[in-house]
Amino acid sequence: MIDLTENIEKQPASTPTDNRENVVSVRALSKVFKDFWGRPKAKAVNDVSFEIKKGEVFGLLGPNGSGKSTTIKMLLGLLNPTKGFIEIFGHSPRHVKTKERIGYLPEESYLYKYLDSRETLDFFGNLFQLHSEERAKRAEQLLEMVGLNQVRSRTVGEFSKGMQRRIGLAQALINDPDLVILDEPTAGLDPIGCREVKDLITALANRGKTVIISSHLLSDVEDVCDRVVIYYGGKIQAMGTLKELLTERETVRLTLPTLPREKMDQVLAMIRKDVAEDRIQIDNPTQNLESYFLGVVKRARENEQQTSGATSGSTVAHYLREGGEEKDQKAKILDRLAADLAPTPIAELLEEKPATTEQKQDANLASLAEAEAPKPVAPVVSKAAERKASDEKADDKLSSLLGGDN
Amino acid sequence: MKGYDALPKSWQPVLSVARLTFRAATRFRVVQFLVLLLLALVVSLPLVLKHDGTALGLARIVITYSLGSIITILGFSTLWLAVGNLAREVEDGQMQMLAVKPLARWKILFGKWLGIMAVNTLLLAVSATAVGSLLNYRSRQLNADERQILTEQILTARAPHRAPTPDFDGMAREQLEASVAENQPTEFDRPSVLAKIRADLLARHEAVLPQYVRQWKIPGSTTDRPAMLRLKFRTARGVHEPVRLPTAWIFGEINSSNHVRLEAVLTTDTFHELAVPPDLADTDGLLPVHFVNLTGETVVFDLADGPELLVPEAGFPINLLRAFAILYCWLGLAAALGLAAACRLNFNVAAFFAVSVLLIGTFDGTIADVSERGSVWNIPEPELVTTAHRVTDWLLVPMIRLLDFLLGAITNYSPIESLSLGRSVSWTQVAAAFGQCWLGFGGLLAIVAITAFSRRELANPDS
Ligand SMILES: Nc1ncnc2c1ncn2[C@@H]1O[C@H](COP(=O)(O)OP(=O)(O)O)[C@@H](O)[C@H]1O
Ligand SMILES: [Mg+2]
Numbered sequence: 001m002i003d004l005t006e007n008i009e010k011q012p013a014s015t016p017t018d019n020r021e022n023v024v025s026v027r028a029l030s031k032v033f034k035d036f037w038g039r040p041k042a043k044a045v046n047d048v049s050f051e052i053k054k055g056e057v058f059g060l061l062g063p064n065g066s067g068k069s070t071t072i073k074m075l076l077g078l079l080n081p082t083k084g085f086i087e088i089f090g091h092s093p094r095h096v097k098t099k100e101r102i103g104y105l106p107e108e109s110y111l112y113k114y115l116d117s118r119e120t121l122d123f124f125g126n127l128f129q130l131h132s133e134e135r136a137k138r139a140e141q142l143l144e145m146v147g148l149n150q151v152r153s154r155t156v157g158e159f160s161k162g163m164q165r166r167i168g169l170a171q172a173l174i175n176d177p178d179l180v181i182l183d184e185p186t187a188g189l190d191p192i193g194c195r196e197v198k199d200l201i202t203a204l205a206n207r208g209k210t211v212i213i214s215s216h217l218l219s220d221v222e223d224v225c226d227r228v229v230i231y232y233g234g235k236i237q238a239m240g241t242l243k244e245l246l247t248e249r250e251t252v253r254l255t256l257p258t259l260p261r262e263k264m265d266q267v268l269a270m271i272r273k274d275v276a277e278d279r280i281q282i283d284n285p286t287q288n289l290e291s292y293f294l295g296v297v298k299r300a301r302e303n304e305q306q307t308s309g310a311t312s313g314s315t316v317a318h319y320l321r322e323g324g325e326e327k328d329q330k331a332k333i334l335d336r337l338a339a340d341l342a343p344t345p346i347a348e349l350l351e352e353k354p355a356t357t358e359q360k361q362d363a364n365l366a367s368l369a370e371a372e373a374p375k376p377v378a379p380v381v382s383k384a385a386e387r388k389a390s391d392e393k394a395d396d397k398l399s400s401l402l403g404g405d406n
Numbered sequence: 407m408k409g410y411d412a413l414p415k416s417w418q419p420v421l422s423v424a425r426l427t428f429r430a431a432t433r434f435r436v437v438q439f440l441v442l443l444l445l446a447l448v449v450s451l452p453l454v455l456k457h458d459g460t461a462l463g464l465a466r467i468v469i470t471y472s473l474g475s476i477i478t479i480l481g482f483s484t485l486w487l488a489v490g491n492l493a494r495e496v497e498d499g500q501m502q503m504l505a506v507k508p509l510a511r512w513k514i515l516f517g518k519w520l521g522i523m524a525v526n527t528l529l530l531a532v533s534a535t536a537v538g539s540l541l542n543y544r545s546r547q548l549n550a551d552e553r554q555i556l557t558e559q560i561l562t563a564r565a566p567h568r569a570p571t572p573d574f575d576g577m578a579r580e581q582l583e584a585s586v587a588e589n590q591p592t593e594f595d596r597p598s599v600l601a602k603i604r605a606d607l608l609a610r611h612e613a614v615l616p617q618y619v620r621q622w623k624i625p626g627s628t629t630d631r632p633a634m635l636r637l638k639f640r641t642a643r644g645v646h647e648p649v650r651l652p653t654a655w656i657f658g659e660i661n662s663s664n665h666v667r668l669e670a671v672l673t674t675d676t677f678h679e680l681a682v683p684p685d686l687a688d689t690d691g692l693l694p695v696h697f698v699n700l701t702g703e704t705v706v707f708d709l710a711d712g713p714e715l716l717v718p719e720a721g722f723p724i725n726l727l728r729a730f731a732i733l734y735c736w737l738g739l740a741a742a743l744g745l746a747a748a749c750r751l752n753f754n755v756a757a758f759f760a761v762s763v764l765l766i767g768t769f770d771g772t773i774a775d776v777s778e779r780g781s782v783w784n785i786p787e788p789e790l791v792t793t794a795h796r797v798t799d800w801l802l803v804p805m806i807r808l809l810d811f812l813l814g815a816i817t818n819y820s821p822i823e824s825l826s827l828g829r830s831v832s833w834t835q836v837a838a839a840f841g842q843c844w845l846g847f848g849g850l851l852a853i854v855a856i857t858a859f860s861r862r863e864l865a866n867p868d869s
Binding site: 069073076077078079080096097098099102104106109110111112114115123124126127129131171363369376393 | 410415416418421422423429432498499500501502505507508509782861863864865
């Protein structure tokens, strides 16, 4: 695992030559929600600083209630910071003219239910003072892009959540913004929709646009983001490029086509001469952000309990109890983590001190098995935990990894 | 819509917010419902109203009640629309989408106000057309004589003219000075003596003793067509039963040959209109009006009740238009009030607040009484007044006086009575109403609303 502080400190050093225009600067930003009497109710954002350069795809990652949306709303001038400094394109978030360059998709669909999709886009186009022909052209293309050109005459109120999400995305792009802020863009979208959103983000980035996306879905962020911050309890717990965050410097990973069994044994035998058995890890390349993320959040949670009372736990827990939708498995893990549930296999796993290689292997193998034979969401990690209990040997795992035939 | 392309670009966002607001009202069938309600009301009122049986009486009461109910209904609907539209949009989150677009927050508010006023323009146009057509239709059902009376006395626009009121205060002071100079009193209560002298002067001015003649010189007489003299009088007996008295009038200068005599038996405590032929003005352009008291009674013309010379200056449609312009002005204020309330408060509180303000408006009679009396209590004996009474008065009376002032400033221009009397609602009145309601109160409300709304955080606690 990587040292957190080391990473945060490394961040400025790693981009000294980056003299691209600063699109967003945030310094020492805090937001405390107060109740009617002015008493602090929730510290949603706590001393956050970051900068976003032109052309970057920037991810805000964190469990529910960690302050992502609050940060975004402050960037947009919807919330006033309690403390701190924000600049967008060199102006305050309330500067009206700057807003011509921003597109925003809120985390929920706040649309006018009595308008149809074309009228919705036309309305927002008018707010940007677009000429009628330009509005019509863009509306047409956007509806095409989000796959709603078949249903353009139905009012938005009749749309499903995913369809509303799509129209929300379309309106965020009507002004061809230089900065696109997407708050949980894939929430409520079907898998194809998610893919399309990610492709869209990549396309925008290729056109030199700056994109901020907030998400609790790790796959969203990992696929498209250049740089991420990880929030927990309103604080930045980690920040950097994905590469910086995920690289383990004291280990090396060899990635090569699958070898026949005896070749593999030879290679391993050579390595075992110099390295202790328990330091060797064998797996197929797989997503690593997840485990990294889980580690970060776990540590943050432990710290939080020692220092101050948790601020946002209850919000998240409530949300979790309601969540019965077709959610990504990863999202579920993340949610449960934040929910602070009674011990479950997941919790057990996380309670372990530093994850041993064996467990990691277990987990990875399990997820591999999942990937090969896609099954509904039988909890990945609990399977891993079962296996751990059965105490299988590394060789057995290896054989299952390479396929039984050889 | 292509329409925006023709306009200056900076209007486009504001107008599209206005259009959206209008559209919200039509899509939720508010407008359609209100149109039906108003039409039903205008048509059905004459059927249910009690009146004195004359065509004139019916027309008068129809105008009074239909305008009264139109402004009440539209007042409430405007407040509701304003509060609902803005508060809902803030609470349901659409405002978060609007506020991140390149239009200043005051433009959002202004756009909404325009949208609501577009709804009101439509509704008032429908109402005015309905009232106008109904009166027109009714007058055509009448016989020629009745129709002429109606056309002369109600379906017209007549500018009112009065003889100037003497400066009673100045006269009272002069008399007092003269008396003091003559009698050299050592000590006296100056204000009460002044008030007594003034009351005495007023009584002499208003009362006409038996066998006496009273003269008024009224400006604004006509040369081409007859004008009407509107008046009311009573006897000094203090009897409440109206009685019929024979009266004699001379219009024009008595000494010249150019005058007209008129005799009529008129009821006391009732307004009458007497036709005054044209071309009777004196060399100063003033019309001399004489009342000859041939009865055995003292007759009193209360200062407030005229007489008043009503000179036709325009047709009824114009007058109706001007009357509705003032109603429109009031509705503009209601819309601003509703929006201002919703800028800061949530829907429930804002709606409650706005409706209370309207209700307070309906108590203007009580408010006027209290502020004139200077006390919320009505205690006849001074020795019965306790500290508790004084404290409540000290707290409440200034507030009520302020309310009275505000209400007065708005309702001063009430066009309803004028319209029902065939009296002109002048362009000056219309301009003054707009100046006071929109530039004055409206401006203040706008400042409050814009300040509150610009500072407001537009985010809900989500999920
Ligand atoms: N308008 C608000 N009033 C009070 N508390 C709020 C409000 N908005 C957010 N919060 C609280 O602030 C914290 C962060 O919320 P949010 O930024 O929405 O989280 P995220 O977007 O990361 O899920 C939560 O504890 C939430 O309850
Ligand atoms: Mg959020």
